[in-house]
Amino acid sequence: MVESSYEYDEKELDISKLKGVGDVTAKKLKDVGIFTIQDLLLYSPIYISEVTGIPAERAEKLVLQAYEYLKDIGLVPKDFTVANELFNKRRLRKYIKTGSNNFDEMMKGGIPTQAVTEFYGEFGSGKTQLCHSLAVNVQLPEDEGGLNKNAIYIDTENTFSPDRIVEIALNKGLDPNQVLRNIIVGKPYNTVILLNMVKKLSELIKKHNVGFIAIDSAVGPFRAEYLGRGRLSERQQLLNRFMHDLLRIAEVYDVAIAITNQVQARPDVMFGDPTRPIGGHVVAHAVTYRIYLKKAKAADLRVAAIVDSPEHPPREIIFRIWEGGVTDP
Structure with a gap:
């Protein structure tokens, strides 16, 4: 560590x-x-x-x-x-570089501390790839785009891949075993365990010098467990507490938090993109930055668009996913 x-x-x-x-x-x-x-x-x-x-x-x-x-x-x-x-x-505030100059320029420096950044998009749009890259990049020295700190990765959907971390680390000339030792992984089996893990984050941040936290995905477990309109109010209340806990942790402990989110189609939308992130207004109002990820025509390219931000104008860029993580086309 x-x-x-x-x-x-x-x-x-x-x-x-x-x-x-x-x-x-x-x-x-x-x-x-x-x-x-x-x-x-x-x-x-x-x-x-x-x-x-x-x-x-x-x-x-x-x-x-x-x-x-x-x-x-x-x-x-x-x-x-x-x-x-x-x-x-x-x-x-400090920033973690993503590896893509296009992406970092769009975010005015990278993924910032003291904030919760949401990556949402359909399956394969690059959400998990960005989280893996950031979990490695945060360990780099500040003059190389990192924070010289460690990462926590809360994996709710079995998407965390040590092999992918090793691949990214090797392409950056890093010791993969050391990089893996600097990432603390949590695998909650349900929302009760997930909420309990969030309560323990402050202790882990101080103990292990953590600068980046990924929750992949954040809203999916709530959606899976609290089914139907009869439990919607209960789900949204828990989700509201969960999101605001994350925001306070980011601000109080000066860490960068990234969450991933799934999308669903709106059947009432006849024109334009019918997809929207799940979680409703609770998530929309709680996150600091909301970034929509989409697949591009080429297999290795992705589109990132700022949908909501208190300081960034709407903008869309293209980035590339490769063996070394995230880069420019």
Whole structure:
């Protein structure tokens, strides 16, 4: 594993350092995966109260205390910040190069940290290929397009291929065994395990110096388990919590998160492209960037289009999939 560059002493951020948190409260929080003061910001007071048994008012007070503590040491922004400070902070964001200059230029540098990027498209459109490439590229030095960090790959559909990682690594002149050791793979069998894995991400990020997280695919398991309109509301509520947990993790721990998503056809669309990503408005509003991937005429070419972004204009580019991952045509 690449050595951690975590800026603050973990003891300084241990949950027990928060004023009023004694041994009993600290144990309740740690038993459900809340180990640090940062972790408290990932969950709502209602959720913390439900899983720990801590009264809701007490849980709310703890979250606010954590927020104030992290503001004081500069790990989270102030309540209100002038726009130029936010602009300067955004300039400090880091990017993972995809391997395609076309793709990176479209994204103004690559796949950014502090954000959730969604790749959606039909089978074979390049979603998994991009995730594999990014899981390797994040390990490169910063001057070569990486973050000099490790990756987590949550594989919900049995698409993760160690052989493909080895192929990409060899074509980049990297030690494939070391590259594989730097990727932590999770294989959830259902949504309960998937949600539990997400709860453990903050601990893994700090322990293993993680800079990139892929969830391939993110919405598919919810769609498969919660069938029919009778369970639609329940599914969307769980999916909403899942997506917002990912967004908070990306922002709080300065990591790049990429999720893949499937598509379905809209029978009411008579003209144009009838496909749309699954997950509805919950996913659409939660992701930072939404990128639509399509097959091109040539077998090794793919089209990537920015569908939704707070800072990028609509644009479409072509990239190529080859033995070494992703590149330009």
